[in-house]
Amino acid sequence: MALQDVSGFQDTPMSHMWNSPASLSGPMGDTTPLLDMADERILGWGRFKSSERDGGVPLRFFIPPPQSSVPFRCDNRHTSLSSLSTSSSPPTRRPFPLSHGTTTLAFVFQGGVIAAADTRASCSGLVACPSAQKILPIHSHLLVTTSGSGADCMLWERILAREIRLYQLRHGRRLSITGSAKLLSHMLHPFKGTDVCVAATLCGWDVEEVRVEEFKGKRVDRMGSGRDDSISPAKRPVEETVMSTSDACSQDDLTDSACERTRHAVTDVDLTRSPVRDRCGPKLFYVCSDGTRLQGELFSVGSGSPYAYGVLDGEVRWSLNEEEAISLAREAVYRATHRDAYSGNCVDLFHITAQGYCRRDREDLREEYHRERERVLKRGKEESEEDKK
Amino acid sequence: MEYLIGIQGQDFVLVAADNVAAHSIVKMKQDQDKVFKLSDKILLLCVGEAGDTVQFAEYIQKNIQLYKMRNGYELSPTAAANFTRKNLADYLRSRTPYHVNLLLAGFDETDGPGLYYMDHLSALAKAPFAAHGHGAYLTLSILDRYYRPDLTRDEAMDLLKKCIEELNHRFILNLPSFSVRLIDKDGTHDLEKLIPVGAK
Numbered sequence: 001m002a003l004q005d006v007s008g009f010q011d012t013p014m015s016h017m018w019n020s021p022a023s024l025s026g027p028m029g030d031t032t033p034l035l036d037m038a039d040e041r042i043l044g045w046g047r048f049k050s051s052e053r054d055g056g057v058p059l060r061f062f063i064p065p066p067q068s069s070v071p072f073r074c075d076n077r078h079t080s081l082s083s084l085s086t087s088s089s090p091p092t093r094r095p096f097p098l099s100h101g102t103t104t105l106a107f108v109f110q111g112g113v114i115a116a117a118d119t120r121a122s123c124s125g126l127v128a129c130p131s132a133q134k135i136l137p138i139h140s141h142l143l144v145t146t147s148g149s150g151a152d153c154m155l156w157e158r159i160l161a162r163e164i165r166l167y168q169l170r171h172g173r174r175l176s177i178t179g180s181a182k183l184l185s186h187m188l189h190p191f192k193g194t195d196v197c198v199a200a201t202l203c204g205w206d207v208e209e210v211r212v213e214e215f216k217g218k219r220v221d222r223m224g225s226g227r228d229d230s231i232s233p234a235k236r237p238v239e240e241t242v243m244s245t246s247d248a249c250s251q252d253d254l255t256d257s258a259c260e261r262t263r264h265a266v267t268d269v270d271l272t273r274s275p276v277r278d279r280c281g282p283k284l285f286y287v288c289s290d291g292t293r294l295q296g297e298l299f300s301v302g303s304g305s306p307y308a309y310g311v312l313d314g315e316v317r318w319s320l321n322e323e324e325a326i327s328l329a330r331e332a333v334y335r336a337t338h339r340d341a342y343s344g345n346c347v348d349l350f351h352i353t354a355q356g357y358c359r360r361d362r363e364d365l366r367e368e369y370h371r372e373r374e375r376v377l378k379r380g381k382e383e384s385e386e387d388k389k
Numbered sequence: 390m391e392y393l394i395g396i397q398g399q400d401f402v403l404v405a406a407d408n409v410a411a412h413s414i415v416k417m418k419q420d421q422d423k424v425f426k427l428s429d430k431i432l433l434l435c436v437g438e439a440g441d442t443v444q445f446a447e448y449i450q451k452n453i454q455l456y457k458m459r460n461g462y463e464l465s466p467t468a469a470a471n472f473t474r475k476n477l478a479d480y481l482r483s484r485t486p487y488h489v490n491l492l493l494a495g496f497d498e499t500d501g502p503g504l505y506y507m508d509h510l511s512a513l514a515k516a517p518f519a520a521h522g523h524g525a526y527l528t529l530s531i532l533d534r535y536y537r538p539d540l541t542r543d544e545a546m547d548l549l550k551k552c553i554e555e556l557n558h559r560f561i562l563n564l565p566s567f568s569v570r571l572i573d574k575d576g577t578h579d580l581e582k583l584i585p586v587g588a589k
Contacts, residue, residue: 189444193485286417291440292408294418306415 101342134221304336466495
């Protein structure tokens with residue numbers, strides 16, 4: 001993809017759609033945009049358009065010509081009780097069943113963001129892969145948990161990663177989590193009504209903003225986190241939030257920026273209240289290929305999500321400590337995999353703090369099942385002993 | 390599933406929207422704001438299909454702001470409503486229609502308060518009171534019965550509360566809270582969220 005961009009290879013008839021002013025003001029359609037060609041040149045957008053070929057939506061796919069059954073969009077929307085993971089009746093017959101079932105969850109608490117997911121990739125009754133990875137890191141402070149069609153998720157995660165990196169290179173600062181969610185949502189919107197099925201939660205930590213009013217006297221450089229990961233901490237005032245140590249976390253062997261646990265200067269984050277609405281701090285967004293984009297503090301997505309919600313809704317609190325949060329996430333995924341046929345095998349747990357994300361070893365849920373059985377047996381013995389007394 | 394209501398008084402418009410963002414049987418979010426501020430004295434309330442609502446409302450919102458930037462003055466509520474309707478109609482006749490139901494409420498210096506009802510087929514009607522959603526079937530008769538053009542702010546609030554209590558009583562879905570806003574000559578005011586309590 002990068003090579004394609006650099007070489008300016010335009011291989012699809014649809015590419016003009018993304019670069020035309022219509023795309024910049026709205027989705028495809030014969031609407032006359034608010035800006036016409038004359039204005040575009042006046043504003044210098046003509047230059048903008050040609051130099052930044054990708055405008056804002058740089059997609060070079062071949063999009064199949066619209067089916068004659070396009071009007072289905074209008075009526076199928078009211079089938080609101082259609083299953084969570086499958087899309088409404090497709091216009092064309094799929095050549096093979098797509099994989100959908102999954103359980104992913106993420107929530108925010110005082111120690112950051114926990115993201116957890118199972119590892120079963122199912123394909124309507126067959127376990128296609130028992131060790132899929134559904135939580136994909138984009139950069140050191142952003143993870144995507146994916147659900148829906150496996151191929152779509154993989155592709156769109158890569159596209160999102162590319163766009164975030166391009167933004168960083170063009171603007172010299174990292175795109176915020178809110179911006180990343182909006183970017184993904186706007187990129188997915190034109191594919192609404194097609195078979196693209198992506199339901200992702202973006203979990204991350206915004207280290208960017210410096211609250212100027214708190215630092216009136218001090219000159220604190222605006223953090224271009226990620227711009228130069230090799231800046232030594234001694235050069236700038238480092239104020240770290242109080243983070244619980246993550247001894248149990250293992251280093252991830254993926255991207256370089258993820259492995260380096262660079263310390264970023266962060267503002268004093270008030271840990272006594274939930275800062276999700278603030279510009280800095282933990283963030284959680286749910287983005288779906290039907291266009292939904294929601295910010296929240298707890299999301300679970302996939303066929304196993306109702307079971308996970310059942311466990312999480314009663315227990316998730318802002319004041320959890322790290323161990324409790326991780327074991328809660330593990331249990332929620334375990335319960336969902338116990339009940340949902342399309343989720344299972346292992347659980348991946350990730351924890352994001354101001355220092356970046358940290359990945360735990362993959363855990364087999366079979367062991368959790370055995371541990372629970374022992375717990376139940378032990379409890380049964382204790383109760384019978386008490387009854388005897 | 391979702392609910393919007395608007396009541397126009399002599400010199401104000403009172404609007405309310407529920408706060409649930411749902412996906413099939415699950416409430417994904419319980420504090421979703423469905424009111425979009427188009428300008429100081431115009432609000433757009435938008436419900437409908439999942440992604441379409443936010444996309445369309447933000448599109449209208451940004452274009453209204455762009456108009457102000459380019460021309461130096463804000464669009465009147467009537468003009469904004471007609472602009473919105475025209476966009477909705479154009480998209481309706483394209484390959485990618487937006488399935489949204491809207492209420493646009495505003496206060497104009499010369500014309501006074503205005504409430505505009507718009508549906509997904511881009512019909513536009515200026516109305517003294519309006520509602521969207523399944524809850525509208527239950528509450529329009531209440532509005533018919535008790536509405537008067539010379540309602541005071543408190544009376545309009547009571548009427549709104551009556552409607553929400555009726556929903557709490559009769560509507561099969563639980564809508565736990567509603568955001569309420571008021572527009573008058575001084576601009577938009579956020580009022581307290583209405584939280585219907587207890588089963589009847």
